[in-house]
Amino acid sequence: MxxxxxxxxxxxxxxxxxxxxxxxxxxxxxATAGLWYANVGYGRTEIAGAAAAQMRKLHAYSHYGDVSSRPTTDLAERISGIAPMADAAVFFTSGGGESIETVVKMVRRYWSLVGEPDRTVIISRERAYHGLAGYGTSIVGTEAFKVGVGPLAGGTATVAWDSPEALEAAIAEIRADRVAAFFCEPIIGAGGVLLPPKGYLQAVQGICRAHGVLFVVDEVICGYGRVGDWFASNRIGLEPDALTFAKGITSGYVPLGGVVVGKRMQEPFWETGAAGVWRHGYTYSGHASAAAAAHVNLDIVERExxxxxxxxxxxxxxxxxxxxxxxxxxxxxxxxxxxxxxxxxxxxxxxxxxxxxxxxxxxxxxxxxxxxxxxxxxxxxxxxxxxxxxxxxxxxxxxxxxxxxxxxxxxx
Incomplete structure (x- = not known):
């Protein structure tokens, strides 16, 4: 300042x-599409028009419980259809930071529900960036983001950004029965645009599978065309347990983000009565006007x-x-x-x-x-x-x- x-x-x-x-x-x-987000560029009045039309009709309503709106439900189905995992479910947030907060809590809740509550440790990479909310700041891979903010969330670990062996060693040291998930950007973005070494992403996914660790891919930067496919995971052939998105879903015209989860993570929440009510959500989760803007943004991505x-x-x-x-x-x-x-x-x-x-x-x-x-x-x-x-x-x-x-x- x-x-x-x-x-x-x-x-x-x-x-x-x-x-x-x-x-x-x-x-x-x-040179930067705003903050990595303006995929369709500036001046797209049809996106503004779609948001305005939805605002005149029903600008928003809480999407807790069984309540939704038509653009929101349709958008979840649309994203599921292009996701890199089969039968994906979508949880909406207001942006990437909230998406990271959501998925950290989700993976820890998952392990609690399947009877392994000690699996709480989140492993991330050096130079990684996962937003700057509470959990995001705790797992960010650059110390400069953590200076002077006091105690952060515990149960985290960091490994070298380019070494599958470092991840394997960390899981062994911590013990697999304590590791909840490995968080990974396909391209380390704010940390310097560090491209994954050949075979790295497939290798770390395999390590996670071998040890039962959940594999979470942070696609906030890469999603919706930025890397030549709908998601980097699609292009590389990954099938994460969960991925986060934001930015390109609306090209920044309105704030919107979310978490996409595969069948493995869905099961204990939906297929048993043990989960009860998962008390997590945000005021603007599933915001109807944001969803309406997202549909037109994706229409432009497809049409052009x-x-x-x-x-x-x-x-x-x-x-x-x-x-x-x-x-x-x-x-x-x-x-x-x-x-x-x-x-x-x-x-x-x-x-x-x-x-x-x-x-x-x-x-x-x-x-x-x-x-x-x-x-x-x-x-x-x-x-x-x-x-x-x-x-x-x-x-x-x-x-x-x-x-x-x-x-x-x-x-x-």
Whole structure:
């Protein structure tokens, strides 16, 4: 907040396609789709119209117990139909953070219901990001998110982000009869855009199966076309016990998230009387107007082929950014899994000048690109799926200009 107070705010006023404008009329190419979410881009008035029409009809009602609304029930069925597990059920939230809170409680409740109440430990990965609510902050893999907030939820453990062997060793050390679940982003997003090593995701799923550990895939960033399929799990051939979603389900036009669960986790809640009432939910779970917006958003994704576009962007983004790899401030480009990439500012330079990446992002604004710094100093690239090849060249040119400016200042 001190930095914002010193430099002032950037006030955005409108958006169209892959661009946004500030209140002074300056145009920016959006390199990040907001916060990974604007899959269908900006200015989609039909989404606004669908939400408004639902608000005039029935804007919302509590979805506790046996009460639902038609757009909400239909959306649950629609998501179940594209989910990577058969006969999936959906629990709606207001966003990714609530989805993580929900699924942590759900997996622990599951083990209690099946007679193994000691299985409470949640294992996550270094550099992982799972939102910043209570449980999310407790299992986030970067310590910077935990500084100064006091005691966090217990019963958690963290393993190396890229090693199946590390997960196997942690389960052995903790004991499988105490481990509830392993939480895994297909692509570590906010932690730096770290792509999974070949075979990693299949290996950790196998380890979880071998030890009876629930396998939870956090698809908040990857879902709804971002990686060239409806979910990363579909593309890779995973069948998680549960997955979380948010962001791309509405492209951010209204807040919505949720948890998708497979048959294994459903059974003790629905097939026996032992569960009783599971006393968990949120005021806006299943919000009717949000569900109406989600339907139109998904209609656009389907009509305009944006799932396939996510796969095309895998190569186009890499091609557009390739010239930046030779820049003196850049140590690495990370891409190759859908419409997600990172331009890594050299860690050796960041060690001496920790604010370098932040200055590059601020400099990019002067060159017409709006971006964001990731954990580790990488520059986030996750544009709207409607971005064109010409737009990508604009993005790369703007970043090149910002890098050149920063390099000149660094040498002066």
């Amino acid at each position: 001190r930095a914002v107070q010193a430099s002032g705010e950037l006030i955005l006023e409108r958006g169209e396609g892959a661009h946004v404008w500030d209140d002074a009329g300056n145009r920016y190419l959006d 082929g944006l799932v396939a576009r996510g796969l095309e962007l895998e190569n186009e983004i890499a091609e557009a950014l390739a010239p930046l790899a030779a820049h003196e401030l850049v140590s690495e480009l990370r891409s190759g899994f859908g419409a997600v990439a990172a331009v890594q500012v050299d860690p050796a330079l960041l060690a001496d000048d920790p604010g370098l990446s932040d200055r590059i992002v601020l400099g990019a604004r002067r060159h017409g690109v709006l971006g964001r710094v990731l954990v580790g100093g990488g520059l986030q690239i996750s544009p709207p799926l409607v971005i064109t090849r010409a737009d990508l060249d604009e993005l790369a040119s703007g970043l090149a200009g910002a890098l050149d400016d920063a390099a000149a200042a660094h040498h002066s």
